[in-house]
Amino acid sequence: MDRGRLESFSDGVFAVAITLLALNLTVAGPGHGRLLNLLGHSWPAFAAYVVSFFTIGVIWVNHRSLFSGLARVDRVLLFLNLLLLLFMVAIPFTTATLSDYLRRGGENAHIAAALYGLVMTGMGISFALIFNWAIRRGLMIETMTKKARRDAQLRFGLGMVVYIIATGVSFLSAPAALVCYGAVAAYYVLEHTPAGPTAPSD
Amino acid sequence: MDRGRLESFSDGVFAVAITLLALNLTVAGPGHGRLLNLLGHSWPAFAAYVVSFFTIGVIWVNHRSLFSGLARVDRVLLFLNLLLLLFMVAIPFTTATLSDYLRRGGENAHIAAALYGLVMTGMGISFALIFNWAIRRGLMIETMTKKARRDAQLRFGLGMVVYIIATGVSFLSAPAALVCYGAVAAYYVLEHTPAGPTAPSD
């Protein structure tokens, strides 16, 4: 099976999910006081929007990098990819919940931040499953050296570990957890190691 | 006519519909009590989300498999495909209605579960129409053996029969119907028989 429609369907889901994030950007209409104040009070929505936007963006960049190394896909990979999308598509929901509860603090903010982290962790696990399945089944164009494989696993693993830690941090401070989530996205944006064996010239 | 835009348009509709499912994942904002309780009360929304997500995912996987076997498409197939999409696009609506009414039980929950089943049945019938039209008009790349055709019809038919039964089950128990709908998705995820004649090496 070639990967054409797998990529175009996934690109569509990524595109819709990243755009739906912006549906959470709203302010009350006229009659609710000064717009400048309303916008100021919405800072959690803007912060969560930027973090989630670049998080989905990074997943897309890594997805593109990983899948460009696939010679073929099998039925299991299609469903592992759906599992990844299941979590990814839930990000606008967890983002909205987090930004609704972030400013108030207290137990609800902790729960909202932990929910966000759980979905991110599920997404990270799905990504790792896809990667390991592709390696084990020999779906990649080139066989990776043991070292290259371990490096890639380390890179994916690092994000997952931070997501799990940040989920724990949520119960201490929701804003601190959001900073952690943003740091993972920033890390993947800034680091330049190619994700797959087929992109040595990035 | 080549199938390029038919596939890319369909992929777009699948992508949007599967992502819109998540719009139904919402909890009331601050001031409605403990978030953990709100999330707990939303379990029907989460359960229905997962079932519908994998249902649409399975339709997409089968759509991809069937259409990869087409040598060409004709105008009738374009409109049969639109009929399939008409039902598929209604899934976020029936999912939202089911999850709204599921917990309360009673007649309304039965109706909501039956509505969900009717849309699934319509979708299954559309899929069967596409398959049979493609066979009869010789649109497939390879002519299928009689046995292969009957196997494929059995596979599609099985889902449809369960959908019809589950629609009936709805009037006894809405949660039981949802379990049936989930079982159909799980069946197609787990079985490995390729859907079309062109994918013998899946």
Place this chain on the structure above:
Amino acid sequence: MDRGRLESFSDGVFAVAITLLALNLTVAGPGHGRLLNLLGHSWPAFAAYVVSFFTIGVIWVNHRSLFSGLARVDRVLLFLNLLLLLFMVAIPFTTATLSDYLRRGGENAHIAAALYGLVMTGMGISFALIFNWAIRRGLMIETMTKKARRDAQLRFGLGMVVYIIATGVSFLSAPAALVCYGAVAAYYVLEHTPAGPTAPSD
């Protein structure tokens, strides 16, 4: 300029618009009486959904047919295509407005039906502009015979004339206008004459 991204962007817009139609399918949650009654009262939403779904579907089929005959696109065609999409994207809005007001009748229903017709007319005019520009500028793969061109213009023109008439009918009866809009979609679904010179074997 090749037409690759023009088609994929347009397909995306078609896919989103046709799926957003279903956002208008909602019923009030628990506590508003029998769901069966709520669904029954929503018949205008279901009728308008089906009509608009097949209308957008037909536009897509015709768009695909017309553009498959283009050897190249120019900048003007890109913007004429945007004009077409401007009207097409407004269809979920006019559909929602029509289905909100349809049952009540009276002046508001007439206005809602006429608004629907105006957007359809604008869409039809945009389609005609694209077709005529492509012919005049020699963007088509094959030059059409005078007869083929006139036939195609007749086919496009027929829908437009019915849209204009139905817009007028709106002021007599909104449901009658909806029937006219549905009849146009049904006509294009059922007639088999290929839309462009490049599809003689459809």
Place this chain on the structure above:
Amino acid sequence: MDRGRLESFSDGVFAVAITLLALNLTVAGPGHGRLLNLLGHSWPAFAAYVVSFFTIGVIWVNHRSLFSGLARVDRVLLFLNLLLLLFMVAIPFTTATLSDYLRRGGENAHIAAALYGLVMTGMGISFALIFNWAIRRGLMIETMTKKARRDAQLRFGLGMVVYIIATGVSFLSAPAALVCYGAVAAYYVLEHTPAGPTAPSD
């Protein structure tokens, strides 16, 4: 890295964002007086819809033109493109805010118009960053002459300067600022100079 998925993902985001603009087109349901009056009072929503639609359309046309000139993409370009999409995806939000506040005038309308301008400016800056990165890193298919590069920079720069000026104008008059935003879109629709070195035959 080839630009296939970069373009298809971007096309998806453009398609969703341009279609979500129409979600802002709504009128109150029955029981709020004459529909004709409701539509008349919604003129700011219609005006802002048309301006934003063609603005996103123009960004897409220019994006298509610029990227068609790229021989390859690198990781930095992927993230600069995400930055562009971050602002582009926020346009439905700023459009909705502007159309909500436009009619009332006063300080809130000024803030809403300036917010719109800020997002446009951010989008313009992102576009300039992509262009300059592509030139500096030699990602283009053909090296541009110094003159061609300066011409292109002038063209992109002009829009950005008008966006900055219009953001200032917002504090004098929100409708005047909207006219400026519309004028930028109209300018790019009407001028015919190709945006990149690879499109001399447009």
